[in-house]
Amino acid sequence: MPRVTTQNFFPASVLAVQNAQLQEALRRAGSGFDGARREAIEEVGQGSWDKWREEARQIKVHTLEHLDYYLELLAENVERAGGHVHFAKDAAQANAIVAELATSRRVKVAVKSKSMVSEELNLNEVLEENGVDVYETDLGEYIIQLAGETPSHLVAPALHKTKEEVAQLLHQKLGVPLTDDIEAMARVARDVLRDKFFQADLGISGANFLVAETGTLVIITNEGNGRLCTSAPPIHIGITGMEKVIPSLQDLAVFLRLLPRSATGQPLTSYVSMVSGPRRDGDEDGPEEFHLVLVDNGRSRLLADPDLRESLNCIRCGACLNICPVYQKVGGHAYGWVYPGPIGAVISPTLVGLKQAKDLPFASSLCGACREVCPVKINIPRMLLHQRHLLSESPDPAERSVTLSESLLARLFTIVMSKPTLLAAARKLVRLLARPWARNGTVRRAPLPPASRWTHQRDLPALPTRSFRDLWKQDLASSDRVTDGRDSDSGVSPTGSSEDPSPNRSEDG
Amino acid sequence: MVEHLETPREEFLASVRQALGRSAASPPVPPYPRLEESLADLETLERDLLARLETGRDARLEALAQTAARRGWNVKRAPDPEEALGYLDSVVTQLGVKRAVRSAEAVFQQLAVDSILQRLGIETTIIARDETGSDENRSGAALRQEMIDADIGITGADYAVTETGSVVVLPRAGLSRLVSLAPPVHLALVRPQDVVDTLDDVFLLRRLDYYRNGGDMGSYLNFITGPSRTADIEQTLVVGVHGPKEVHMIILG
Structure with missing residues (x-):
């Protein structure tokens, strides 16, 4: 077997983003292939194109x-x-x-x-x-x-x-x-x-x-x-x-x-x-x-799984790579095996083993562009979600993708969301806790996971000082136009509440 | 042999069946329509196809010329043999061709390609063992070397496809795989009766040949659509990598 480094997707992608030469090559490649693809489809017309895609998909599914x-x-x-x-x-x-x-x-x-x-x-x-x-x-x-x-x-x-x-x-x-x-x-x-x-x-x-x-x-x-x-x-x-x-x-x-x-x-x-x-x-x-x-x-494993079988429809055109915001930023090698990009993120975990490739299903923003461009209409985001599910529910701790803090948080979330009073209290608590860390509308470095994992590479938008519910209760609901959020049609009044310059609009804490 | 290294066919197919959740071999139900067509069905489709090709011939040739030009062919429509030969003359003269190779198809009997080349002093080899009438050695390495050294390769076309601007060649006796490939320039002679509309047309006709010949449609088929290309370095188009850099299509109609 070739060297498989699929388990290193996240560190490898960090290095890829820092690699100036690679970034230059990716920048020069730009959207060349994807632009040419769009022009070619325009030439034949979207109607014919969609008809062909469906025909091809049917042939593959049948075969x-x-x-x-x-x-x-x-x-x-x-x-x-x-x-x-x-x-x-x-x-x-x-x-x-x-x-x-x-x-x-x-x-x-x-x-x-x-x-x-x-x-x-x-x-x-x-x-x-x-x-x-x-x-x-x-x-x-x-x-x-x-x-x-x-x-x-x-x-x-x-x-x-x-x-x-x-x-x-x-x-x-x-x-x-x-x-x-x-x-x-x-x-x-x-x-x-x-x-x-x-x-x-x-x-x-x-x-x-x-x-x-x-x-x-x-x-x-x-x-x-x-x-x-x-x-x-x-x-x-x-x-x-x-x-x-x-x-x-x-x-x-x-x-x-x-x-x-x-x-x-x-x-x-x-x-x-x-x-x-x-x-x-x-x-x-x-x-x-x-x-x-x-x-x-390993292909018979993809064949045997009804959720993953359609990945074998792939005709290796590369269109999903050319449109993928992740591939375009990290290039192909970060994926750690021969099949990069969205389709690689789907098939590699099954071909090399889920445990060896547990980052790959997360190498996607789930924006759905890959599904839109696929000539045989493979639903890649659905399969990525399926694999995320397999990983998060895996009984094998070495395979499980979810950290302790995430899984505790998810449980807490379920409890809080099911009780309005708890939710209201949680809103106040989170605002209070986050306030010291916010500067100019963003939290640049959070102290604890999972927020700290987010802010490790990205800024977290800070919460506004007042929640929508507060605004609704205090300002909007008190006006004559709207008396109750459940009064469905009055929510957008013909007199145009959008003209009302809410004093809170620019306030974001 | 390598049997001992393989998975026996039945075992392999059984594992595929198991993955599909089936236990026994069975053909698709309902049957796949295209594979249920009899030779008679295909012949009905062929009649329709030939009737269609009888009409609008000039428009079809013009459409081929335009599509092929967009795909990178240098196209010449030449209803008159003199025009075709004149174009050939100008191509080989401009290129300064010294050595040419050609295949041995029917089109060369209706068009005096050899005499033009001969008059221009171009050394021409016909890549066909029958025509050279020589032994196996001559037909192998020596003919191959002729093709590698030639400045131009001239072939006929079994089909030309309006949809894609392609020429289709079926290598066989009298048509080497390399005449249209090894020399840096390829010139294809297209007869009007060989021009079809779509890829589907070509595949229907190939299936007919397959069934008529008892399950054989020859060893090889090539669609040629313009010059050899690559964009492997920075997606920059370069013409002429391992195949011809320049291609000409003369439509004899």
């Missing part, structure tokens, strides 16, 4: 409900096309299968097209241990491989690097001159990797979709490296999560409309490549062997 059936159909049709299918229940199995395929065929050099699942499995390390030189060929992946880092974004893995950092890296690792010309940097990658494609004994790709009806692996790319990885070497291994299957070839159309637009705002990527088995007799070229490795690695 997952019958995943066993579609996996079997897929496997039969891959084999009918001359390919081999391997099932792996976890990372160790998946890596062992690929390593054995590579070593038994004396593979020395492997080229890889971008695959998040291979990052999840840490496949490169295992291949290297088996004497295989592995080259990532997607530009972003190549950059982070050179840097010895992990991807920080589902679509743009090197989003956390500025061009200056990339130039420095290429200079150090490859000895090329420093430049600030991004085109020149891309050319370096082309020149270095071109030979590798044709030297390689093995091409490895992920899959965006798997078509059960025809046994077809589909990859969606822009650079052309995916085409080279699946065309030039004599063996092609596709490795992906078992949830990528869709029933019919014709189901693919709607996903091709949704995925590129959601990811980069493109109506379609430069290339969509569809692999159905190895080369046929008579073909001019193409791999002689095709293997498909289907990985569970």
Whole structure:
């Protein structure tokens, strides 16, 4: 398994916010992808867009409900096309299968097209241990491989690097001159990797979709490296999560409309490549062997939980990262594993263990933007709340997220809120206690938890000296217009009580 | 082999079934409509599709030209073969092409591409084992090297898609996967009868081929939509990474 640091989200996010270089890279990335996504949707019209989203969601929900059936159909049709299918229940199995395929065929050099699942499995390390030189060929992946880092974004893995950092890296690792010309940097990658494609004994790709009806692996790319990885070497291994299957070839159309637009705002990527088995007799070229490795690695746990199953609808477009106020501030690495952002916060806790990732469900303001942009309408905030619930109610103290002070406070709150007299007394008490700590309308540093945990990183707005209830009782209720709060319609009088300049309006203690 | 390292299929599927709360294998109820379609059903849909493509052909070609141009193709509409060849002439001349590779599809029999290239003194290799009539060695490494060294790759198109501005190629005998990929420039020749409206059209036709060929639709299919691109560094668009930097589409109508 790759290094999992999901348990460190909060400290890692504090460091991320203090990391000037990362903040500059995130600032430059800005809302580029999200802006392009909006424009692309505008072009097709919100009506069509919503129709596509619903269609895609229905397809995914149906397929997952019958995943066993579609996996079997897929496997039969891959084999009918001359390919081999391997099932792996976890990372160790998946890596062992690929390593054995590579070593038994004396593979020395492997080229890889971008695959998040291979990052999840840490496949490169295992291949290297088996004497295989592995080259990532997607530009972003190549950059982070050179840097010895992990991807920080589902679509743009090197989003956390500025061009200056990339130039420095290429200079150090490859000895090329420093430049600030991004085109020149891309050319370096082309020149270095071109030979590798044709030297390689093995091409490895992920899959965006798997078509059960025809046994077809589909990859969606822009650079052309995916085409080279699946065309030039004599063996092609596709490795992906078992949830990528869709029933019919014709189901693919709607996903091709949704995925590129959601990811980069493109109506379609430069290339969509569809692999159905190895080369046929008579073909001019193409791999002689095709293997498909289907990985569970925790996905059946998501499948088994009705509250989390829809997270497997995800098509890895990254739209929820691009809109998320938390991701935009802390970047991808703080999330501690391959899947960052809102969708990562949902799936990582189940895939790596709730205990190891108990901060992640809280890495969200629950603003709901991720749900709005999701092309397959995944209700991410609902699942984050579900996981918060699991964490707060967990019988295992090591897993439980709620501190003693919070849980006592919550109990106290329940009692106070159920008795108006207690509530009135509590209001007075809290005002009295808070007064010495308030300066200019804010409490900058509270002395006791849980308020002190809040003020550790944020200011707490101070309470006004008079509560709404006091104002109501003393000023508003005494006027002729309004006599009783329960007198429903008179609350907003046509004579316009808003013109009444309340003397208390600006008073905030 | 690797069987001993895998989870046996039945065991894997059983664990998926267990996660779904089911005990026995069963097809979806109700059945999935698209997978219930018979060949006859698909042929009815095909007739409707072909009837639709019979109408409004010029508007369709114009729509393709416009969408493709927005996706980064250099587009030339050439109803007349002379115009098409003239455009090809100007492209290779401007680029200073010395070596060209082309595939061997039907379109090259109706358009005298070779004679133009020959007249310009461009060394041209047809990437097809049948045409070179040579042995396996020639067809493997040497042809591959020709494609790597070429300044331009010229192919036909199995379909062109108006919705997306894409050219679809189905590598097979006579069409290497690399002609449209390895050289820095790709030029695609699109016949009017191969232009369809939508992605759905392409997939319907591919499914028909699949069922007509007893469950085989060939090993590979590529949608090509403009030049090779990346935005992996600071989301800045760069054209021409591992694939062609420049792409041309000649619509023969």
